[in-house]
Amino acid sequence: MIQERIEAANKKVMEIILNGQPTLLDIGIAEEVILGMNKKTILHAGPPIKWEKMSGPLKGAVIGALIYEGLAVDEKEATELAASGEISYDPCHHHNTVGPMAGVVSASMPVWILQNKKYANYSYCTLNEGLGKVLRYGAYSDEVIKRLKWIENLLAPLLKQALKLHGPIDLKTMITQALQMGDEGHNRNRAGTSLLIRELAPYIIQTKFSEKEKIEVLKFIDSNDHFFLNLTMPACKCTMDAAKNIEFSTIVTVMARNGTEFGIRVSGLGDRWFTGPAGIVDGLLFPGYTAEDANPDIGDSVIAETAGIGGFAMAAAPAIVQFVGGTAKDAVNLTLKMYEITAAENNIFKIPALDFRGTPTGIDIRKVVETGILPSINTGIAHKDPGVGQVGAGLVKPPMNCFEDALQAFVEDLETKNLV
């Protein structure tokens, strides 16, 4: 009986997820477009967390954001303000938003505005700052703040104009193409970034900015393979958001980490978070760094795996197989393993190496607990100290207890409704 109900609910959820039409509409200012934001709000990655519990990179990013917003002049002031209780911290996920790594969003940051055309819901994400010392890895030096200002003052307005000239961009199609060009949509975004430039370049040229500024913008995007990540993520977010709160569904709609905890949300369990300690990423470290330097898993980018790409599409990205054991077959086996815990095969995201089989999509908590197979997540590794930046990339798994706790809550819910 109950099984049929669950299956029906999951079927509905999967329909919503598969039918999602994430579309890039515009660029706006966080405070103006994101609901529930004000000057003193800081959004962050992962499940809710207090200032005291935040890990190095997240604290660093908060400090940087407060300086960027002009609420503090230096680290000391920012730290005091951050701990004062005046700032309200809230997960991006509570505001239809996602952010990579620290995922910090503050009032005056420009954000991409996306809409799921099929279900009319919106999602938001900041513009990718590039590599090296950047806010999302907890850096807050002058150059970081300067770059953020440059994004606010040039990059965002220019791209906004270009987008207006171009019109909305269908991101689902673009992601699909990127998967067929060797991206998996999380740790490799080279193809996606290239596609985006190709699409926008003619319109960037037509904007009313100076030659020099246009060159600056194009060079900036070109220098950063992960530029597209900040579009993949909100695309996945608005896809998954449409599928939340479906009674009786055991499909995971959110996975996210704040550097201290890993949290998941399940469609049939509303807005509840189920959390466990964030894991240490098992991966390749950049030369000169050791495992000691790595911060526990952080960022909202795991929304990619939640929606069926990233680690789940590993077989699509032979170029980065060194993260998973070295051979293309290892990558294929890794994707195949994910079919064991998912509810459907994607109708649009296809993997060439698997004869264009759809990516494993829609994590079912029942399957995770029953098989003991945890979602396999591709991710970057942040240095545990604020301001150092990325030190590597690799694979990480959520803590099993998130899924076990969610399953228990799910059954308890049914018990209060006298359904089991």
Added chain:
Amino acid sequence: MLLTKSIASDLIDTLTSKTIDGIVHSVFDHACNIQLDRNRLVTLISPKLPNYPSAIKLDITEDQKLCSIGFKTGMKSVINKDEIKMPEVCISIKLTGARVWDSSPLFLRSNISEEMLNENIEKIRDLTLKCGEIEGVASILDGNTIDNNYKNFVINSVKRLAKGISDLDYKEITEASKRLIGLGPGLTPAADDFLLGILASLYYMGYYFGNNLENLKKIAGFIIYDLPGRTTFISEIMLRNGMKARFSEPIRDLMLAVIHNTSVQDKCINLLNIGGTSGSDCAAGIVFGGVLMAKVKILK
């Protein structure tokens, strides 16, 4: 050709320009033991493992398994200070240019309080019971709730060992450790890991309390007095190194954290994460040795 990340300092004496022969003794996913003779061993490890005495860390990725590189038990190897060769499978490991990892003990004076020290030891006890694998000898840390074969078997010997050390009764020490060496599953039997933990506490805590290192060494010597033939070859080498106060990186780090009151929790978790029950059994030894040394302080 494979490159080397680091090489343990104690191997510098072993490996000279003279070429010697060795036999691959055992191969695991992340370690490969090469036996040189009855008393000497070289261990090749993947970067996934911490540094330890007699180990050479290869410059490969963490996911790469040593068995997949081609090492096989019984294979001949030819070793000198520049290179390890395995002619049967055409493997050559270049040793030149590797960083030297200093495996010798790090005794530094500390002036933290004794209470702090005891607290740190208790912290290790709690963590081991909470996060460790206490199916082996580590179960003796727990009062009565766990009942397993090892616990019942070792408890008396452990008590005797404690008494032996506090009374400086060398005969009792030797007799008691004889009842522990080689007990338990694994390549390094659980009780051996436990003894290694005791040795670590003996040295580092003993040094904190101002004991003469020669005295500590003497006790360590009696603890492993009856070693030959009682345990596996690998474990024998491990305990011999422990007798010389040479410990693996996680053990040394934890002992330093205890003595200098730094990140005991992190270092302890690192130790507990080591292969199977080994880390936990060793942590149990550290707790046991730590409590004992805190009581005895200065050995007569």
Added chain:
Amino acid sequence: MTKINELFQEELKIINIGLESFNENLKKQNIKTVQVDWKPPAGGNKKMLSLLDKLK
């Protein structure tokens, strides 16, 4: 025709759960097989098993 008699008319296609040597023997006979990489459900966690069973 019963299902057993239908089976007698078909090409055997076998799912092997357990000893891999059986699977290898079948492969030697050119039989199509799938070997299951079996593990105890829910890792043998009884509480989780009982929760899962409630949902069936």
Added chain:
Amino acid sequence: MVLKYLIRENTYYDSVTLMIITREVKKIEGVKEVIVGMGTELNKELAGNLNLLASELQKITPNDFFISLDSIDDNIAKKAFAFVDELLSKKKEESEDYQPSTFESALKYMPDANLVLISLPGKYAAREVKNALLNDKHVMLFSDNVALEEEIDLKKLAKQRGLLMMGPDCGTAIINHVALAFANVIRKGPIGIVGASGTGIQEVTVMIDKLGSGISQAIGTGGRDLKAEVGGVMMIEGLKALQNDHLTEVIVLISKPPDKEVARKVLSILKEGEKPSVVYFAGGDPEVIKEYGSIPGLSLEDTAHKAAATAKGIPIEDFTGFTVNGIDKIIKGETKKLKETQRYIRGLYTGGTLCDEAMIILSDLIGDIYSNIPLKPEGKLFDINKSYRHSLIDLGDDEFTRGKPHPMIDPYVRQERILSEAKDKETAIILMDFVLGFGSNPDPAGEMVPYIRKVGEIAAKDGRHICMISSVCGTEEDPQNLIEQEKKLKEEGVIVMPSNAQAVRLAAAIVLSRRKIQ
């Protein structure tokens, strides 16, 4: 309580593997205690304290790996070791073909699978069997240690859905000419078989092949199917399927003597059908079988003969003779060579049903037989390691394997035993079976050759000759090849008979001819 151990010299496993083994083995129901470790003095002492120290373990060194376990019965121990073996040999080759994690997902890779072969530890097996049946897949369940109630329920479910459910404890089946688990490569033909015994099916199918006939299907039911509680459900379904199978012209039924009610039920199914049938109830009463119009088989070989004759439409006769020429000469020659002290037959069997068959034939011909699995309780050997008068030993019985694989796979037990028989001055004849086919040792005869030679040497030193008689249960198409296996034995002076029954009869004839002379 059954104590078993396993030793691997100079072998090392990491402690993670050993921990998993300890944990998983302890979880097996019926395992009382287990110790896993290197052979250090203290580990041996601990094993001793836990009553887990077999005397053989005393000899091992700190660089030898061992496992010792105590369980409530042989089967559990056998399963536990099979499981340990699997865990130890589980070296996941990198980049191997993908293996799905569950039956459900395996179905996605092979939605049209029609048979599921299950050999999991017994306590997990039922769940998977049920899953398979609910997905309309036929099942062969190799595992034993499945509760009787579960067997009853599962077979009921299978019957309801019209599916085959072979087992639990089904070691042999040949479906659509595919050898499943332990089975031989047998020619296609008109004879369909349903059997409750693994080696029983192997011997009959092999004999049918040797007689130039062949089989359509060989269905196993597992040893408990004909018990009153199970009621012969699968036997009946199997027989019905063969009756409806147009390629089956003759039906053969093999079992130990079943429950009386069940026997009648089963026999009446055969009676209702139109196809001729041969029934072998090992050591059972042939009259009941005749009463229902079936042909009783007197031995596994006779069963095969009658089935083949029926299929060929030639007259049915009891077969209790020989198919080799010059048998009298052999008997005379061997009898002459025996010394006066040499009076007894010593049978060293790897196949349980073959051992049973031998005892049934021999006790008829020469009187009391002693064994570890005697026909009558008074025939139980006082010490199974020491033969007494005419002794037939089932070396596959768990009392012997002690942590080693079944002797059909690993001949160690028999290699040891044959030497002690050779030293016994009363040994006149050594009888052996060699079982070929998928699942068995790749060269069972070759493995015994050095020991057979030693037997000759031991006896010669003493001025004796020991007569060795064997039969090879296999075909030329088996992976081990019957001809080559027989050749290896013949070259060592072993008399190779075409069937177990003939080998046994020859042995009896030699004993009887000695008695006459005396």
